[in-house]
Amino acid sequence: MACESERCMSMLEVQNLEVYYESVWGNYKAVDGASFKTHKNEVFSIAGESGCGKSTLVDGILRLIKPPGHIPSGKVIFEGTNLLKIPEDELRGIRWVKMAYVPQGAMNSLNPIIRVEEQMTDAILDHGSMSKEEARELAGSMLKEVSLPVEVARMYPHELSGGMKQRVIIATAIALKPILIIADEPTTALDVVVQKGILQLLESLKEKYGMTVIVVSHDMAAHAQIADRIAIMYAGKVMEIGSIYDVFEQPLHPYTKGLISAIPAIGKKYVKGIPGLAPSPLNWPQGCRFHPRCPHAMDICSEVEPTMKEVSPERHVACHLYQ
């Protein structure tokens, strides 16, 4: 699929990001050289199983890493600026205003004793400059955007269901019309029917506002339903990037192949798992991280780490089979 140059202009570019945590047992290399690029106006998925580093990756991008974690190297380029190098107050000007974040379990972090409206306006006033009245109006219109009845504003979080709370979070996140929104596991703990609603809501942000939506989740089905492009993470690194159709139809990386064939799906007869265990961030395997479990492992795989190569336009894979 040919790529219009305007769309292919990168929105967010992550280059070789590393996030390490120091502990008495050694260095947890939670993210160890991850790279990817998102375009304008797309839904970009970051997929991977537990322990692959995807949530830490997001924390790293947003500079939310606290000691004993630190970022030894890497670049996060957003609209031409390296977010890792700018001063804190400049970063505040970007957070929420240009780049919004819906963390994992955010709906449970709403203060139960403060009304929804107040929490929303607090967040809005923190990052945007307007009067309290304007903020309240904005909050109200945002609630409408996410199809919540106007009464919700005056209610308390505990009176709302999980899905409604999640919608409140999303409404607050998009209030200042950011161009990028990152959602970490936006549908865990939500019922099936509500999950569909939330995922479609995120998709509509792209269509209605031209936002770039980054969805981080271990749920491959969620990605399959709404993503345009997807990055597969394993053991702290990105293994494969491509359009959602390409990656699902013709996965290149053996891990991706294994992952896709491991997922039960309605009507799918043959499901095959990946033997072995995910490695530990304290001790990533030598060479390619996946080689101990890889059915196609060659000699070179246990010695040299493969680099990410663009094998066709917008199709990247880090595997010796393609180098």
Next chain:
Amino acid sequence: MSQLLGTLKQRASAFISLFKRSPTLIVGVALLSLIIFLAIFAPIIDQYRLEGHKATDLGYFEKFLPPSLKHPLGTDHFGRDVLGLHLTGLKFSLIVGALAGSVATLISVCIAVIAGYRGGIIDSILNGVTNSVLVIPSLPILIVVAYYTRLDLVGMCLTLAAFSWPWSTRVIRAQVLTLKERTFVDLARVSGQNGFEIMFAEILPNLIPYIIVGLGFSVIGAIFAETGLRIIGLGPPTVVSLGLLLQQALQYGLLTQKRYAEVMSMILLLISIFISLNLINKGMDEAFNPRLKKVTGQ
């Protein structure tokens, strides 16, 4: 049950690693060990040092001797070697604390586990009992009992325990209620274990940190209570605890005689017991609670 013992042995080594996590715990345990060491060995050494007499015997040495090599803290108004006397006091205070504290903790744990696990009527009844004992004015009753009966060491400890057991019960019961809801208890039930086995083989081992802390507070509470009784002159005269020595200090007006060092020595020994136990409690908290968060990134 042999599984329990085998596991306990392995657990001991896991236990040692706790110390690495809390310097407070190390200091507390070291101090307590020192105190216990002194309490055990001082009387033995005293056999030789005091020419075969017990430290509490009256009148074998000259009165009011100043500190010397033979009597490092001098002698008192009864001609007793002060150092030996105070260390004997330490020993008895520890015995009272340990005995009363252990009995109280034992009662407390049994009641908390049964009440918490069984729930329902049994829980309500046991809760009622616990609250009643809490509310009973223990000091007046202790005074009455001590006054009218000839209490010996064991009797006094049991009486002290009878009033102090409710304090830890509530905390332990709360923890039992939490543990009861954990899936491993369900698994134990479908594995055919009966209530007794579940309470004492499954739930109890997970209460150990709370039991130890409860024990620490019980021991301190017992020593406090005993000292309180002493100050008003009650309690068995054969149990020469630090409390008794303090009472004698008051009775014989040691402070007006400006014999500050002697009084300070008693107080310091008493305080050191409290400090060591408190440090252990605090250290346990440090060691068991926020350990390094396991950050693997998701």
Next chain:
Amino acid sequence: MSQSLVELKNVSKVFRIGGGLGLTSRRTIKAVDSVSFTIPSDKATITALVGESGSGKTTIAKIILGLIEPTSGEVLYRNRRISDWLKKNRMGYLREVQPIFQDPYSVYNPFYRIERELEKVIKKFKLASSKAEKREIMLKALKDIGLRPEDLLGRYPHQLSGGERQRFMLTRILLMKPRLIVADEPVSMIDVSLRSIFLDHLTSFEDKLGISCLYITHDLNVASYVADSILVLCHGTVVEEGPKDAVIGDPLHPYSKLLVSSIAIPDPKRRWKEKTDLTSIESFENLKVGEGCVFSARCPYAREVCKQKAPPLVQIRSERKIACFLYSNFK
């Protein structure tokens, strides 16, 4: 008429929240509302009980396992009441009915080594007559599940991964060889790449050992992989029952239709066709309406009768049951 393995007859469970001695209750929750279904005993089957959170599925699991007593209704195992079994032959019942719980992180007692769970059942159910035999059957069971004994024996639960812990549960089941496994979301907390390995063991237990399974889940993708038949649970009531392909391919009950159309299929070529109307799925009137059908508040086809009477579960075609006035003759 074949004997049933498990039969629930109008089982209900009401929980009381609050109140001191249980005399003054402040709120009641009807977790399970007149549920009836049967698991046949003529051949081993895997029956999926599909429902969302709050549908009562975990409560049903606990009732069948004997951990909770129903407030009303009867639960029969091999035509005898479970309460009877538990009173007169508890070990006999437990020998035949065993669970796999959802959370591998809280199912083991953290104080003990993990093999204690195997040793416990071997001892309690007299599965071995000597120490040597005990070790032998443990090693064999571990190997049959594809686990390496040297990686697991002697370890504490926190030293193992979620996937290993859950598979260890399978080892326990293999040792006991019960007649029925009650599995409550057994794979929802383990990695995707390990799920099929786990599920394949359940199907092999069914095929090779004749062990039936009541598989409780909210995930229709998983249910479609592993189950033979499906029961759809909505707000504590069974609304549809039928063979897997029929219920998923041709759902009849409005709730089943909603569920099937909302499932995220991990295939970008099979994306949702319709947009969910968020205002309709989550409104404050979602709560069950008094006496009527449990789904009436959200049902696009709801009529007056639906709000007043609860439709009974009736058989409308061979092997297909449904509780809905759209399909029955009741007016």
